[in-house]
Amino acid sequence: MKMSKSIIYTALLCAFSLALSTPAPAAEVEQVFNFYCAQCHGLEGKGDGPNVSKTFPVDPRNFTKAKEMEKLSDADMKNVIMDGGPSASKSPMMPPWSKTISEADADALVKYLRKLCNCKGKGS
Amino acid sequence: MKRLTSALLGSALLMLAASPVHAGEKIFTAKKCNACHYTQGPAREKSIADQLAKKGPELWYAGSKFQQKWLQAWLQDPKPIRSLKYNSLTVNNPGNHPKLAAADAKSVTDFLMTLTSKSVKSGFIKPKKNPKGRLIFVKKMPCSGCHAFPGKKKFKGGRSGPSLVGAGKRLNPDWIFAYLKDTKEFKPVRSMPVFKGLLSEKNMKKVAQYVASFK
Numbered sequence: 001m002k003m004s005k006s007i008i009y010t011a012l013l014c015a016f017s018l019a020l021s022t023p024a025p026a027a028e029v030e031q032v033f034n035f036y037c038a039q040c041h042g043l044e045g046k047g048d049g050p051n052v053s054k055t056f057p058v059d060p061r062n063f064t065k066a067k068e069m070e071k072l073s074d075a076d077m078k079n080v081i082m083d084g085g086p087s088a089s090k091s092p093m094m095p096p097w098s099k100t101i102s103e104a105d106a107d108a109l110v111k112y113l114r115k116l117c118n119c120k121g122k123g124s
Numbered sequence: 125m126k127r128l129t130s131a132l133l134g135s136a137l138l139m140l141a142a143s144p145v146h147a148g149e150k151i152f153t154a155k156k157c158n159a160c161h162y163t164q165g166p167a168r169e170k171s172i173a174d175q176l177a178k179k180g181p182e183l184w185y186a187g188s189k190f191q192q193k194w195l196q197a198w199l200q201d202p203k204p205i206r207s208l209k210y211n212s213l214t215v216n217n218p219g220n221h222p223k224l225a226a227a228d229a230k231s232v233t234d235f236l237m238t239l240t241s242k243s244v245k246s247g248f249i250k251p252k253k254n255p256k257g258r259l260i261f262v263k264k265m266p267c268s269g270c271h272a273f274p275g276k277k278k279f280k281g282g283r284s285g286p287s288l289v290g291a292g293k294r295l296n297p298d299w300i301f302a303y304l305k306d307t308k309e310f311k312p313v314r315s316m317p318v319f320k321g322l323l324s325e326k327n328m329k330k331v332a333q334y335v336a337s338f339k
Contacts, residue, residue, distance in 0.1 A: 031172050031173070032172065034213075035315050038213055039270060040282075040284075043214070049284070050213050050214070050282075050284055051284050052282075053282075053283075056269070056282070093266045093269045094266070095269070096317060099317065099318035099322060
């Protein structure tokens, strides 16, 4: 009895550490999105984060609207994420993230947004 | 026997002299404030997960960040600073921060004010309502999108960042500037964008002066 219990514990421990050490990129980009972007774009990307009150100057993009998102190429998106709204003649309420997140994070975010809109970008 | 007692007393005194614990630090520990706040720098957060695991803001540079008078009063009557619960985007700040009695608040404030950062140059930023700072805060940069700010405008600001209403009484103006300029020193991981390289030091100074003027 004692023996089998310790075997179970060891097995559990192994499973646990395996789960910890396996990289999970999908979950990671979600965490990046939730941490930096959801404040304004909302946890589901619908443009309804906690910053967005009735008096908020411009609606943050709703990433689930394929019709609007199709108009942007992947490069357009990455550009606006890194350099902010004004770099694409959009509102400065969309912050520049180039000094905060990595290139790899930005690329992963573009893919994540494509998943949210379930759409393809202009020219792809 | 007498010898033994004095030897014991002597060594006890020596130990005290070697590691003087601030009276306020003893209260800080006894009240379990350290369950949610760490007080020893440098910054420990290396990943988003590290930041999310924290139960309260770090206090290791509290003496550079806060104004003494505000701190002592707040510890006795801690009104919410962040509109949302710490590290949450969906739950409101429950406003249940532990309170301290006046004497304890004084000791703990004295202790927290000893925790400073060398990156904060003092006497450099003077609070000033300046048009350039205002332009940056409400128009050119998204500051107002995440921070509540005072004024007569219909738009009172966002709520994912700490409220900056009353920042002139709460924050050390020099720290506001250092926080924009040496972000990584204070907050290597935070959901506010890094502005170093995007705002010139001159403009950081202007916006720090402006925020420091908030009533």
